[in-house]
Amino acid sequence: MSNQTYKVCFCCRRRFKLTASEAPKEIKALFENYSENGVMTPTLLHRFLVEEQKEEKATIENAQALIDSVRSVVVFHKHGLNLEGFFKYLFGDLNPPLSPELGVHQDMTAPLSHYFIYTGHNSYLTGNQLTSDCSDVPIIHALEKAVRVIELDIWPNSSKDNVDVLHGGTMTSPVELIRCLRSIKEHAFSTSDYPVVITLEDHLTTDLQAKTAEMITQTFGNALFSPEQDSECFKKLPSPASLKKRFLISTKPPIVYHEDKDAKEDSQRGNNSGDEEAWGKEVPSLKSHSQKSKKFEAPEYTRLIAIHAGKPKGGLSEALKVDPNKVRRLSLSEQQLEKAASRYGKEIVRFTQNNMLRIYPKGTRITSSNYNPLIGWMHGAQMVAFNMQGYGRSLWLMQGMFRANGGCGYVKKPDFLLNGGPNGEVFDPKAKLEVKKTLKVTVFMGEGWYYDFKHTHFDQFSPPDFYVRVGIAGVAADTVMKKTKTLEDNWIPAWNEEFVFPLTVPELALLRIEVHEYDMSEKDDFGGQTCLPVWEIREGIRSVPLCSREGIKYSSVKLLMRFQFI
Structure with a gap:
């Protein structure tokens, strides 16, 4: 086809577009019902807002404001809206499906465990899980989208004298921990004032844990929430409202790391239990038995941990037991959750009423794909961790969930996941x-x-x-x-x-x-x-x-x- 023919087709296409842009018959019929002599006055528009749009709190002043806003972009009647103006209002930016006026409107004074929290997985990766660069840039992008949980995998650098962030056991290039921490501080509250939780997957030696504690303390200063500031934090987590513009650290205390490592090596030496992923393990690979006697070192690191992570000895039924005197975080892979849900669905819901549950993608998601987040949410999981590097239908669902509550990164869980039924029964996701x-x-x-x-x-x-x-x-x-x-x-x-x-x-x-x-x-x-x-x-x-x-x-x-x- 010649250039001249293409231009004719292009022009025809534009002409088609302009002539086809008109209100459908249903909109014309509505206009007829709520107008007089071709004009929708503020009084008639107010009646339309209340009766058709179900905006019961709308006032005539609101209707007049809408008319005034539409007047700037279309030809209008001096007493109200004509059909074109009415159509422009309905199809315009002033009429979104979610109310922008609501902002953060849910109760934000409940414990953190009562909320779904916008959570990232391997937040430092720029692309795939095997070969992409590690950087603070995706962390910044996530925070600007109101992601409230940032995950950092921390390892000794090549000289063993400092701390890097990288995906262990892969070919990903590292980024310095201090760079990530500084970017988190700078961008954490650019979109939302509600707290940012930093989950650490710790593969450090004891001396580097102490160095990490120093970096975290110096970077965040008084904005860092630590247990010593609130003796009740392990019995009942603080609320998002009380933690505005604060940072919390969540990881396994060193003593838990060592005990997990020792137990695993003693009982499964040379075997793979199938309970861990190919990477993303929460048990460090650099700890040795010689460190067992040093497990109380780096107390400054332990004091920073606001939300203790860890899986008790025994099976999943033991891990899901609720301790009324201690709040903790449990992590499960998406596969582990699916298996657990088939047998322990109600127990998981009961656990998440006061404790934190984090779900993370299986290790075979090399391309940084994601899973169905509803499986975690319907069981009350607060931290459904997602790879934010790409796109896909699962990530669209995550974005949809956190459009709620003003897009602040926290969405209050439904009451049935928190309090049970009228007789105290726990919600059964399979019912x-x-x-x-x-x-x-x-x-x-x-x-x-x-x-x-x-x-x-x-x-x-x-x-x-x-x-x-x-x-x-x-x-x-x-x-x-x-x-x-x-x-x-x-x-x-x-x-x-x-x-x-x-x-x-x-x-x-x-x-x-x-x-x-x-x-x-x-x-x-x-x-x-x-x-x-x-x-x-x-x-x-x-x-x-x-x-x-x-x-x-x-x-x-x-x-x-x-x-x-x-």
């Missing part, structure tokens, strides 16, 4: 439950691809063929994906399709939304995605912005959708 709430979703239309995607992989010689996948990620009974029809040759598709989702546990349900462009000969092209916490979705007709694979919001791409709870 068959009745439908508690039904979410009805209508996908009206979408727009913005022409501007954000016109230089990408879409067919340059005809408009794309879009379809939407919409569904629920949650407990097994609620998890489902559905799909709209494919609309051919349309930059602004109008599907006008409705989907119904019965929910047994709406408190843990995430609404998944994806747009794809049908490709007959190859894999369908990506057109945007987002994930929303169901319990915070605003009812009514909303403008839903879509994000890239990496979770970055597009400048123009969005869907017009209706949400109803019945």
Whole structure:
């Protein structure tokens, strides 16, 4: 095809886009119901907000403010909104699916164990788990996204006189610990004021533990929370509200490391128990029996540990026993959790009511992929640790969960995971439950691809063929994906399709939304995605912005959708 022909096609495509951008018939009908003589006055808009958008606290002043905001971008009637203005309001930035005014709105005064916490795994890696560089840059990026738990694997450097951060047993290049600590201090509260937990996977000798303690103390100063400041911290963890702009260290105390190492070598010498991953082990490989007599050295290091990690001797049933006088953190791989959940589901939930549970990816996830976080959340796990280096549907779910509560990195766990039922029974993740709430979703239309995607992989010689996948990620009974029809040759598709989702546990349900462009000969092209916490979705007709694979919001791409709870 000649350049001249291509330009004609490109111009036609633009002309198609401009003429197709108009309100669908459902929106026109609503405007007719809430307008007089083609005008929606502040009084009528207020009635629309209350009756259709379920904004019961909206005032006429709010309606007037919306009208004033829309007036700056479209032609308007002097007494209110015309149809174009009403459509621009519905499909604009002033009408998102989650309320920006809410901010941090959950109770933040409960113990840390009562919250899901945005948690990173191997937070220092720039790419894959085997050969990528270690750096403070991904740590900074994570903190800017409100990740609140940063993991550092600490090892002696090559000369054994200082401390590096690297992924042990791999070809990853190291980064100095002090550099990571300084970057954490500088960027920790750029997005959220709530506490940052640093989990250390410690492979140090005793003298380097003392040196690490000195680095941590000097870097964080008075912002570091340590047990000696609060004698009750091991019985009941402090709250996020009481720890604003504070740092906490979580790792195994040296005495636990040595005892774990000794027990493992004594009982499993030369054998692999299958209970540890290929890497990411929490038992250090550099400790020796000769250090057993030195296990009380470096007391300054032990004093820094606010959340003690460790797995008691014995099987998982022993590890899940609750000590009313001591709060601790237990770590399980995703595989260990799956096995434990089949037998000890209720015991895990009981453990997480007051203790911390961290779940981490299996060692075979070399490409830094992730797993289904709902398995951890439905069992009350606070720290569902994720590789933040890439993208994928699992990571989209993680991003969706932590859009809740103002995006501060802490989301209060549902009451049934904290207090049990009316008779004190513990929530059973495997139980068959009745439908508690039904979410009805209508996908009206979408727009913005022409501007954000016109230089990408879409067919340059005809408009794309879009379809939407919409569904629920949650407990097994609620998890489902559905799909709209494919609309051919349309930059602004109008599907006008409705989907119904019965929910047994709406408190843990995430609404998944994806747009794809049908490709007959190859894999369908990506057109945007987002994930929303169901319990915070605003009812009514909303403008839903879509994000890239990496979770970055597009400048123009969005869907017009209706949400109803019945």
